[in-house]
Amino acid sequence: MDVGEGQSYTFRDVYDLVFPVLFKVVYHIIRDKTIAEDLCQEAFIRYYNKRVSLPNITESKYWLIRVAKNLAFNYRKRKLREAGAVYRLKQEGPKIQEDNQYDLIKEETKAAVKGAVDSLPVKYRSVLILKEYGELNYKEIAQILHISENNVKIRVYRARVLLEKNLNLGDLHVF
Amino acid sequence: MCFKGQTLSAYVDGEIDVSQCTEIEVHLELCDGCRKKVDLLNSLKGQFKSLGEDIDSFTSEAIWTRITHSTSPGKGLGFWHRGFIISPSLMLTFSFLFIAVLGVGLFFTIPRDTSFQLTSDTSGSLFNTENFPLEIPIDNVEKILSYFDIHDEPLEIFIQLPSTSDFFIQGEPLFLKKNDYIAGR
Amino acid sequence: MIILLVVDLVKRYLFIVLLFFSLSSVYSVDINDALKYLENNVLNIEIITRIVDENSVVIWDAHMSRITISGKSVKVKLQGVNLLVITDITPYIRNDSTILLVSQGEIWIGSPDSEEMNHYSTIKSLPVSFGESVLFFPLGVIKAMNTKIYNIELEILVSQNISGSGD
Numbered sequence: 083m084d085v086g087e088g089q090s091y092t093f094r095d096v097y098d099l100v101f102p103v104l105f106k107v108v109y110h111i112i113r114d115k116t117i118a119e120d121l122c123q124e125a126f127i128r129y130y131n132k133r134v135s136l137p138n139i140t141e142s143k144y145w146l147i148r149v150a151k152n153l154a155f156n157y158r159k160r161k162l163r164e165a166g167a168v169y170r171l172k173q174e175g176p177k178i179q180e181d182n183q184y185d186l187i188k189e190e191t192k193a194a195v196k197g198a199v200d201s202l203p204v205k206y207r208s209v210l211i212l213k214e215y216g217e218l219n220y221k222e223i224a225q226i227l228h229i230s231e232n233n234v235k236i237r238v239y240r241a242r243v244l245l246e247k248n249l250n251l252g253d254l255h256v257f
Numbered sequence: 258m259c260f261k262g263q264t265l266s267a268y269v270d271g272e273i274d275v276s277q278c279t280e281i282e283v284h285l286e287l288c289d290g291c292r293k294k295v296d297l298l299n300s301l302k303g304q305f306k307s308l309g310e311d312i313d314s315f316t317s318e319a320i321w322t323r324i325t326h327s328t329s330p331g332k333g334l335g336f337w338h339r340g341f342i343i344s345p346s347l348m349l350t351f352s353f354l355f356i357a358v359l360g361v362g363l364f365f366t367i368p369r370d371t372s373f374q375l376t377s378d379t380s381g382s383l384f385n386t387e388n389f390p391l392e393i394p395i396d397n398v399e400k401i402l403s404y405f406d407i408h409d410e411p412l413e414i415f416i417q418l419p420s421t422s423d424f425f426i427q428g429e430p431l432f433l434k435k436n437d438y439i440a441g442r
Numbered sequence: 443m444i445i446l447l448v449v450d451l452v453k454r455y456l457f458i459v460l461l462f463f464s465l466s467s468v469y470s471v472d473i474n475d476a477l478k479y480l481e482n483n484v485l486n487i488e489i490i491t492r493i494v495d496e497n498s499v500v501i502w503d504a505h506m507s508r509i510t511i512s513g514k515s516v517k518v519k520l521q522g523v524n525l526l527v528i529t530d531i532t533p534y535i536r537n538d539s540t541i542l543l544v545s546q547g548e549i550w551i552g553s554p555d556s557e558e559m560n561h562y563s564t565i566k567s568l569p570v571s572f573g574e575s576v577l578f579f580p581l582g583v584i585k586a587m588n589t590k591i592y593n594i595e596l597e598i599l600v601s602q603n604i605s606g607s608g609d
Contacts, residue, residue, distance in 0.1 A: 123320055130328045195304045214305035220272050239263035242301055352451050417521055424525045428582025432545045432566035435575035
């Protein structure tokens, strides 16, 4: 749903525009669909209580993504502290159930990538998730995180360098 | 001249302006090193695509329903225990109150032995201030500890002197070591 | 909802609750630690009150002892027809295993043909060894040898008490 700037928009308009990207971002931080739904709901409820102070739908989108990202990272930090190893194990990705060699490799790769992303420092993980899952450009990411575009560019690059190092991409199959 | 890694990363993300883009593409045809870097960056991006989670419209509508339900006036929350938002300061206040109540409750429930039995002394005339004979049983240290807990006041010995005669002051009251007294005499 | 809130708070702040319990356990003294402390600090104060004549012959006496600990005073009240003597004895165990005996005496004495009471007091700190006697003469020391008068003396003896014994 495309809502132009300067036009009046409803809460539903914001929801339709932002929810898909919000859910992807939160899900890829939390890796739990149910909790991701709850956190997205929480972010929208907070937005609902605050929306009168935001000038336009773009600002609303950035605000929502920022809030949801923080909620997700805080939740994750709390859960990691509480559950420790059990949670970390859960975060490593789906268990490999397929006998088929092709699927096995694919699942291993997915698990490896998830694990590698999770091991990134928060500031690098944030920009990468916003870029790759949020499908946001550098300018948008800069506005959400309150940093410069150049900073976003550097962080994305450094995140990829670290990811490459963690994955040791020489052995990885690309599909 | 080769491009910086972050420039190639931005190129892969489509964040480079048109003129620089052309420059990079020309360079990539000539430079194996930079082409390999770009291939690697693209493969990384490809990995993310494989992890993508699709949102079905059912999920989206379900969450919308929950949101509208919770933001409608007078209606309760679907996940009510989650929806009860507590500010950190309120939570901290509740925590301290909880601990204080627990502490007070524990303090007043600590049992105290008030039924300490005392026995009489046999030498001289020995009375406590209420004229009851008393003695501290001191056969074991546990009872001493218990006694001190109950009777946290000076240990008093009250002696009734024989009324045979009056007493007179002889000199200044005096404390001294017995050996010094004997030596002095 | 209140119960869930409390449970959530307990879960979140369990470490504070546990800290409180560990601190409160300080007040529920471990009896073995208390006994060990007491073994080193329990003192037996033996007090012998004597009435002597001018020739230092003991006319009357009273023996008693009290268990105390370093720093806790024992008060002796002697009451006669015209006399009240209050003696406050506080032993302190010193680092070199001697005792500092802080003794305070107050005397109220009246004359037989008058209702007036005179008050005297004295305080003295004496370093003594265990088993070393200290004498207190609340009425002073008899000087006149030829007059038939009676005097009071208290002998104070501090010893270490481990097993505990009393009158």
